[in-house]
Amino acid sequence: MSAADNSSDSFMVILMKxxxxxxxxxxxxxxMPTPPGGVARTPEEAKERAAEIGKPVVVKAQVLAxxxxxxxxxxxxxxxxxxxxxxxxxxxxxxNDLPVKAVLVEEKLDIAQEIYAGITIDxxxxxxxxxxxxxxxxxxxxxxxxxxxxxxxxHVDPFLGFHPYEARQMAINMGFKGKQINRLAGFFMILWKxxxxxxxxLTEINPLILTKDGRFLAADARLNIDDNALYRHKSLIEELKxxxxxxxxxxxxxxxxxxxYVELDGDIACICNGAGxxxxxxxxxxxxxxxxxxxxxxxxxxxxxxVKKGIEIALMYPKVKxxxxxxMGGITRCDEVxxxxxxxxxDGDLTVPLVIRMVGTNEGEGQExxxxxxxxxxxxxxxxxAKVVEIVKEGA
Ligand code: GDP
Ligand code: MN
Numbered sequence: 280m281s282a283a284d285n286s287s288d289s290f291m292v293i294l295m296k297x298x299x300x301x302x303x304x305x306x307x308x309x310x311m312p313t314p315p316g317g318v319a320r321t322p323e324e325a326k327e328r329a330a331e332i333g334k335p336v337v338v339k340a341q342v343l344a345x346x347x348x349x350x351x352x353x354x355x356x357x358x359x360x361x362x363x364x365x366x367x368x369x370x371x372x373x374x375n376d377l378p379v380k381a382v383l384v385e386e387k388l389d390i391a392q393e394i395y396a397g398i399t400i401d402x403x404x405x406x407x408x409x410x411x412x413x414x415x416x417x418x419x420x421x422x423x424x425x426x427x428x429x430x431x432x433x434h435v436d437p438f439l440g441f442h443p444y445e446a447r448q449m450a451i452n453m454g455f456k457g458k459q460i461n462r463l464a465g466f467f468m469i470l471w472k473x474x475x476x477x478x479x480x481l482t483e484i485n486p487l488i489l490t491k492d493g494r495f496l497a498a499d500a501r502l503n504i505d506d507n508a509l510y511r512h513k514s515l516i517e518e519l520k521x522x523x524x525x526x527x528x529x530x531x532x533x534x535x536x537x538x539x540y541v542e543l544d545g546d547i548a549c550i551c552n553g554a555g556x557x558x559x560x561x562x563x564x565x566x567x568x569x570x571x572x573x574x575x576x577x578x579x580x581x582x583x584x585x586v587k588k589g590i591e592i593a594l595m596y597p598k599v600k601x602x603x604x605x606x607m608g609g610i611t612r613c614d615e616v617x618x619x620x621x622x623x624x625x626d627g628d629l630t631v632p633l634v635i636r637m638v639g640t641n642e643g644e645g646q647e648x649x650x651x652x653x654x655x656x657x658x659x660x661x662x663x664x665a666k667v668v669e670i671v672k673e674g675a
Contacts, residue, residue, distance in 0.1 A: 295504040295512075298341045300383045301519055302500035305477070306484075311469045313497045316385030325366030328384035329359035335387040338365045344375035345418060345501075352379065355387055388498060393486035394453070394463070395419060397501075398435075398470050400480060407435040407474060409445075409467055413453045415486040441471040462495050463487075477515070478508030529595045536588055538577055545570025546600040547667055548593035550586075552577045552611045560605045563660050569668035572598045580610040586619025591628055600674060601632045603667040605660055608639025615641075617648035624652065632670045636663035 297305070300318045307313055315332060318341065319325035329336045340352030347353055352374050356362035362384060372379045395415035401408040412422055414429045422430060431452045435441045446464035455463050470482050483501040490496065504512060526534065533540030539554060543561075547569050551557040554576050561571045573596060577589050586604075593599055606616050616637055623629050635656045637645055649656050657663040 295506055295509055295516075295521075296343045297500075297502040297504070297519070298343065298381075299339065299500050300341055300381070302482075302502035303383075303497065305473060305502060306469065306497055306500055309469045309472055309476075311466060311497055312495060313500070314385040314388055316383060318381050319366060319384055320370075320381045322363040322367040322370065325382055325384050326359045326363035329356060329362035332384065332386050336362050336384050337387045338362055338369060339383045339385070340369045340372060340374055340379040341381040341383055342374045342377045342379055344377055347374055350374045385498075388488045388496060389491040390486075390488050391491045391493075392489040393498075394489060394495075395422070395483070395485045396463075396466050396470060396487050397481070397483035397485065398467075398474050398479065399482070401434060404434055406437060407441070409433045409435060409441060409449060409471070411449045411453045411463075411467065413455075419483070419485070435471075440475075441467070443468055446471075459489075459495075466495065466497065473502070477502070477512060478505045479503065480505045529592055532592050532595075533575070536585070536592075538575060538589060538592070540576075540592065541574040542596060542598075543571050543573065544598075545572045546598050546671055547571050548573035548575065548596070548599045548602045549605065550575045550577065550589045550593055550602060551605045552579065552581055552607060552609075556605060556607055560603060560660060560664065563664035564603065564668060567661075567665045567668040569664070569671060572596060572600075577611070581619075582615045583618035583622060586616050587623045587626075587628070590620070590623045590633075594628065594630060599631060601634065601667050601671050602629075603663060604633065604635040604637070605663060606635075606637035606639070608637060608642060608645075611639075612641040613637045613639060613645030614648060615645075617645040617654075620654060621648065621652045624654070632667075632674075634663050634667040634670065636660055 303313050317328045319328050335357045338354050338356060340347050352369055352372060354365040356365050366382050369382050370379055393416035395412040397410045398407055411431045412429050414422060414426060431449055433445055433449055443464060446467035447460050449467055450460040450463040466487060473479060473482060481503045484497040486498050488496050488498040530540055547564050549557055549560045549571050551560050557574050557576045561574060564571050573593050575589055575593055577585055593602060646656060657666060
């Protein structure tokens with residue numbers, strides 16, 4: 280099944296990072312200069328690519344990891360036979376524990392200067408930030424430590440966008456002169472167009488190489504798309520042949536009901552509302568010596584039906600020995616939560632012990648409902664976490 284004919288709305292795909300060659304395809308669509316070359320999946324193919332180029336080449340591991348150069352995943356070859364040989368070596372490697380399934384064979388550039396150009400989101404400023412440096416090659420994080428003064432930044436006004444005069448100013452601040460200013464500015468403008476077209480979270484050209492004969496070319500390419508915007512880029516995902524992450528029945532059901540659901544190795548299912556509270560609940564369970572089996576965030580405004588569904592999904596996971604429900608009533612009403620739990624119990628669905636803590640909206644009503652049904656509840660998250668851990672340990 281391809282991503283495109285997955286009709287389900289739960290479009291839970293892979294983290295959307297593009298391989299260098301995929302990112303470069305997009306760069307080229309936007310008319311950015313990149314070195315000539317192509318992808319190879321076998322040494323023979325690498326030889327063909329190198330022969331097509333007919334010049335010394337660089338052979339680069341295609342893995343979703345940075346610093347491939349340092350890991351030995353970027354090698355040079357003067358002849359096509361040599362290209363086949365280094366491709367064979369690289370295709371056997373694992374980089375950052377990822378297998379190398381393809382290499383990119385490109386014309387080797389004569390470097391006069393390595394430049395950095397990128398755009399990412401500055402979450403503190405809530406704006407895109409365009410970043411440039413005349414000292415490319417090393418990672419921007421390293422550069423920030425060794426020579427922060429060499430990093431030029433410009434935030435993008437979300438209403439005004441990023442303009443050519445700003446790109447030229449970046450190039451000037453990076454120390455470029457004359458015709459180089461416009462040429463370099465062009466790369467920033469293309470990155471900005473791509474950022475807008477693809478809801479990009481991070482894009483980087485590092486290095487953007489200035490060759491000895493005065494050409495600027497994107498020698499590396501990084502492009503990460505915001506996962507939350509992937510529904511707008513289904514055709515790209517299809518084109519890149521990305522498969523949705525394999526989901527088991529429980530994950531599929533949870534996604535269908537719009538619940539955040541993650542399975543872990545322990546035995547206590549934590550059902551809460553809000554990701555922060557769920558996380559804190561997992562921490563609490565760990566603090567009292569327990570292990571969570573499930574992160575289940577019901578989301579805001581869960582009604583009785585939804586609570587019941589959450590319990591049902593959690594119980595489908597065979598590892599679960601107890602359930603901890605921790606609810607901060609806000610939009611979610613405690614009486615609705617209580618009704619959901621009772622309905623799960625009455626239907627005979629509740630096959631493991633359940634500990635509940637809930638506070639907030641309609642707390643009194645909720646507690647009364649639980650009390651009448653003989654279901655104990657606790658007042659604090661700490662008490663509830665300690666209790667559920669105790670129950671599991673007793674049962675063991
Ligand atoms: P990374 O280590 O994963 O970021 O991979 P890069 O594609 O950035 O390559 C690492 C380094 O290899 C670059 O910083 C360059 O120094 C060098 N390199 C990459 N492509 C070329 C090229 O075409 N010619 C030359 N001379 N060096 C290159
Ligand atoms: Mn790089």
